[in-house]
Amino acid sequence: MKRVTLKTSREAIGYLYILPWLLGFALFFLQPIAQLIQLSFTSFELNAGGMSLLPMEDMWTHYKNALTGDGRFPMYLTGAVTNLLTVPMTVFFSLISGLLLSYTFKGRTIMRVAFFLPLIVSASVITTLIRQNAGEVVMGLSDTGSSLFNTTDLMDTLLESGFPQQIVDLLSRLVTNIADLVWKSTVQTFIFLVALLAVPRSYYEVAQIEGATAWESFWKVTFPVSLPFVLVNTVYTVIDSFSSFDNNVIRYISSAANHSLQYDYAAAMSWIYFLVMTAALGLTFLAFNPFLKKNR
């Protein structure tokens, strides 16, 4: 009889815990993904008998088209990558917000609810409606930017009162960016809130007794403890930035698939996009790896 060691039995139990996910992955994910791969290398045609997939002479046709023939896709793609520059700022902002919400102070309930609101309001249906409605009846809400917050009125007032154009422009961009930051950091803020609440109070008490200032205890206690969640939030922010319905690439791919029925071409674009996304996420994990190893 073969002896079962503790290590192998732990391994088996580990597989048991992730079994539901493994089954679901094979069932609901692998199959569609395989179809998406197949689609990207074939020519999709819709005819009277339904749809048919025909092999192409050069299987990379759609990929080549997307990268060289189509002027808009590379442009949108670079735009999406440039958007990643806001990721560190978003994560830092949500860390500060999460920290503030973890304190006990008067009005905390209202603040928590307020910080929770963007999560609901940023649902695609609501955002689309508010923008559309505001466009129909001018209410001072922007219908172009990704933010639901408009600075036009404020900036007009400043211009009229004699501020130079450049300063007003700068201010306007700053305010819009901050508004964007607030709207995009809800999930991250609450993840940080949960992470920070998991820090035992005694850590802070020790730091205080040892004579650490608030600044010091932030960097020596709060930051190291929240580091694993900085990773979670960075990953989430990258994914969110890449897959939000506001994203031009996603819009372009969806319109190619749903309006022009070019499913094959849309699939090829998706794969290029996933490759870029995977590279960005891979870099994120690599950057965090040395810090996380130390913690274990």
Added chain:
Amino acid sequence: MEKQAVTGTRRESGSADISAAYYLGKIAGFWLRWFFLVCVLFIILYPIIYMTGMAFRSYTDFYDVTVVWITKTLTLENADILLNHMGFGSAMLHTLIITVSAAACQLVVTSTVGYGFGRFRFRGNRVLFALVVFTVMVPPQMLNLSNYILMRDFDFFGLIRAITGKGSGISMLDGPLSFVIPALFGQGLRAGLSILIFRQIYASIPKEIEEAALVDGCGSAHTYLRIMVPSASNAFLITGIFSVVWYWTDYYSAAAFLSSFRTMTMDIAGLRTAASVILPIAEQNAYRFIPLEQAACLLMILPLLLVFLLIQRFFTNSIDKTGLVG
């Protein structure tokens, strides 16, 4: 004098300076915090004010140029039309059924899967976990077509055909099952994110706690339920809330899988078409549609806000609560 004595015990020298700087810092911190929070509040509340202002607006007020933000006569006619003439109530019920059942399944499954990834070293752990992250990366819109075909003739690895003996599987479309079954297998809306959160939470709980329980003869499942789950109570709260919000406000999957089983988002997206049927032709314009749409949005977000209001006070220091410090 008393304050100096207190700070004096903390540090030997310069106690007076430290106490002055300490209190200045506290005051500055207080005002900075409130400045920050109020700025953020202003940005966040902007669309809410718009929504509320529109939802209670009567049809006639639209022709009044003096009305910008707040209506002169508060009216419930928009909510009345929605609930009593457009069947928005049944859409709310459908959304509730989907949300509660799917979010509950998602929470139970993703937490156990996250525990498996965070606590067990098995071959392929890292590769499989990378695949979990990959599932979040793919927007649901891209998988919906394939999943539609899959669910129209659902057959669990040939098992359903084997049991019923019929030549076809069962259709899960147009019902809550099309949401519950993927959630049950860890493939619900952004399930990968929940798994990611749980993995990190479980990985950050000290190893000794679990080992002590195992040594004391507590089985694996028992340790998980009695020791690990209570320590991660905050993670359960937050992922639960996220899942509820994502199912409640989901549009893409609902539009793909449902037709007569209508959810709120579907009703809102198709509101103009539906309203055209019941409204007189003279009233079929933006001035009628906008308040209706915004009232529907408000009806959609209010329950979520109430739930969050009730739940948020449970966000407390979880480690202290379960008494694991010592």
